[in-house]
Amino acid sequence: MESFYSFPSAVNEVEYCSGTACFVARELDPKRFSMATKQQSRTYCLGKCYEAPSSSEGKSIPRIEARTGTPIVLDNISSGPVTSLGMYRKRNGFKALQKALEMKPAEVVDEIDRSQLRGRGGAGFPTGKKWASVLSQDSSEKYIVVNADEGDPGAYIDRMIMEMDPFKLLEGGMIAGYATGAKNGYIYIRREYPKAIESISGAIKEMQEAGYLGSGIMGSEFSFSFRVVPGRGSYVCGEETSLLRSIEGRRPEVGLRPPYPTEKGLFGKPTVVNNVETLANVPWIINHGAARFSEIGFSKSRGTKAISLNSLFRNPGLYEVEMGTTLEEIVIGIGGGLRSGKLKGIIVGGPIAGIIHPSKFATRMGYEEMKAAGGELGHGGIVAFDESTSIRDLIAHVSSFVAYESCGKCTPCRLGSRAVENIFSGSNKGKQWTRNDYEILSDTLLETSLCGLGGGLGEFLKSASMNYPKEVDACFA
Ligand SMILES: Cc1cc2nc3c(=O)[nH]c(=O)nc-3n(C[C@H](O)[C@H](O)[C@H](O)COP(=O)(O)O)c2cc1C
Ligand code: SF4
Known part of the structure; x- marks a missing residue:
């Protein structure tokens, strides 16, 4: 292993x-x-x-700003880190948990459902539906698993939430536990984030000592505990079935679904797997109500989104914006454009999510809208690149990443990623390939990959040829 x-x-x-x-x-x-x-x-x-x-x-530490009239995820962080339980309580901490404990679990699930909150880890699955599925399972043992693997290069959203506002995440996870009938939570944090592991572990200790974890929490009958599990450097472990196997100490290959983790998850029991940012929205929704949350945003993407900008921007940093903000506003208005050089494109939501050409910057940020533009909202990390990076360089970089991280279970992902890497980075520079070979491999990756890593490479290759057709064509004989 x-x-x-x-x-x-x-x-x-x-x-x-x-x-x-x-x-x-x-x-x-x-x-x-x-x-x-x-x-x-x-x-x-x-x-x-x-x-x-x-x-x-x-x-x-990066510049951190809420660029929305209603900050939700970065409301605390934008005015400085929350370094103790006492400080968190002064900022209304644990009011939402208190309120949730006075409601019935099904009412809490209903509130989250009506808010239209969708998962911020990439797939955009409705959080209320996921919780309802776990609540409906007849099992005395259920789990909350916080996906803090934040594997997409370019994203540092979850990292900053964990390091600077750890209690907010823990409060969100506990509300998920109360709503679904789970008494135990696991937080799987990538090992590349030692400070986040330290901060979350310290917060858990403080909560245990103050009686915010354990049994009879806040005078109720609710009991809950958290365990931190450090990752071990594998991108695929961010995929939920692989992540669960990793926590169980099994070889963390991606598993077939169904059954979904909501039915048969950690140790075979019903499990909610939620991303850090998803759970960081939960206390606000309980405090302010589903209606207020769903008023923010647009289309099928409600609320706000934290986005992280890379070092080539004039104003790199972590920002919270309302869903529906245009890419133009983010790249130029907030990011200030590039600090030098000509902007050639952006990669949003991780390297395998696709490249967006500046001609599409009128696109509004939402799950469906980003897909239609040939990209993904993904986790919200935005990497801008300039003319010093050719599309050929980028294809070589991304395929090398996939080849390195592939779990090897699907042949097109295991061998296809290596083939693309060799061709685009080798001395033959793709001359042995035709455009047709490229299209066939992209389709095969998309159609036959078990998880989003191989499928994502297929999407990335397609998006490169859709948005930069001349440069991709120039790679072939
Ligand atoms: C290859 C791969 C890597 C993933 N990595 C992450 C990750 O690092 N963090 C994350 O939250 N979700 C990741 N996901 C998505 C998870 O499988 C899952 O959908 C998510 O944790 C569910 O939480 P949400 O509904 O709150 O978004 C990944 C998916 C795939 C296919
Ligand atoms: S697509 Fe790649 S990473 Fe995903 S299961 Fe298949 S081989 Fe593993």
Whole structure:
């Protein structure tokens, strides 16, 4: 099983990041980026994309701003970190849990359902529906699993929530537990985020000591506990079935669904798997009501979204915006455009989510709308790149990432990603391929991959050829 993980079999003393934000910023500090390529085990990513190319030595924190009239996720963080339980309570902390405990579990689920909150981890599944499914299962043992793997290079949203507002996430997770009948929560945090592991573990300890965890919480009959599980350096472990196997200590290959984790999840029991940002919305919704939340946003994407901008922007940082904000407003209005060079495109929601050409910046940020533009909202990390990165370079980088992270279960993902990497980074530079071969592999990846890693490479290749047809054509004989 050690072979599955890149950690702890090979530990780098100082880690240099190979993520997409670091790759597109390689010319800002070629020496530093070259260190990443020389490491025995690769690191994708350290969540420091605002100072890319980055290493584990970088200690700065990003600019953090709520750019919406109704901050929800970054409301606390934008006025400074919450460093103790006392400080969190002064900022209305645990009022939502108190309120939820006075409601029936089904009423809490209904409130979340009516808010139209959708999962912020990428797939956009309605959170209320997921909770309702777990609540309806007849089982005395159920689990809440917080997906804090934040594997998409380019995103550092969950990292900052965990480091700077840990109690908010824990409160959201506890409300999920009360609403669905789960008494135990697991928080799976990527090992590339040691400070987040420390901050969440410290917050749990403080809550245990103050009686906010354990039995009879806040004078009620509700009991709950949390356990932190550090990841071990595998992108695929962010996929929910793989993540559950990793917590169970099994080889974390992706599993077939159905059954879904809501029916048969952790240790075979009904399980809610939710992303960090998803749960960070929950206390606000309970405090202010579903109606107020669903008034914010647009189309089928309600509420706000935290977005992270990489170092090539004039104003890199973490921002909260209302769903429906245009990419133009984000890239130019908030990000300030590039600090130098000509903007060639952006990658939103992780390297395999697709490339968006500046001609499509009128697109409004929403799950369906981003897909129609040939991308994905994904987790909301935005990586802008300039003309120093060719589309060929980008295809080589992304396919290399997929080849490195593939769990190997599906042949097109295992072999196809390697083939694309060899062709686009090798000396033959794709000349042995025709456009037809490229299209066939993209379709095969999309149609036959068990999970979003292989499928995502297919989508990425398609989006590259849709948005940059001339450059992709030039790669073939
Ligand atoms: C390859 C792959 C990697 C993923 N990585 C993450 C991740 O790092 N964090 C995350 O929250 N979701 C990730 N997901 C999505 C999860 O499978 C799952 O949909 C999510 O945790 C559900 O939470 P949500 O409904 O709150 O978004 C990944 C999915 C795939 C296919
Ligand atoms: S698509 Fe790739 S990462 Fe996903 S299950 Fe198949 S081989 Fe594994």
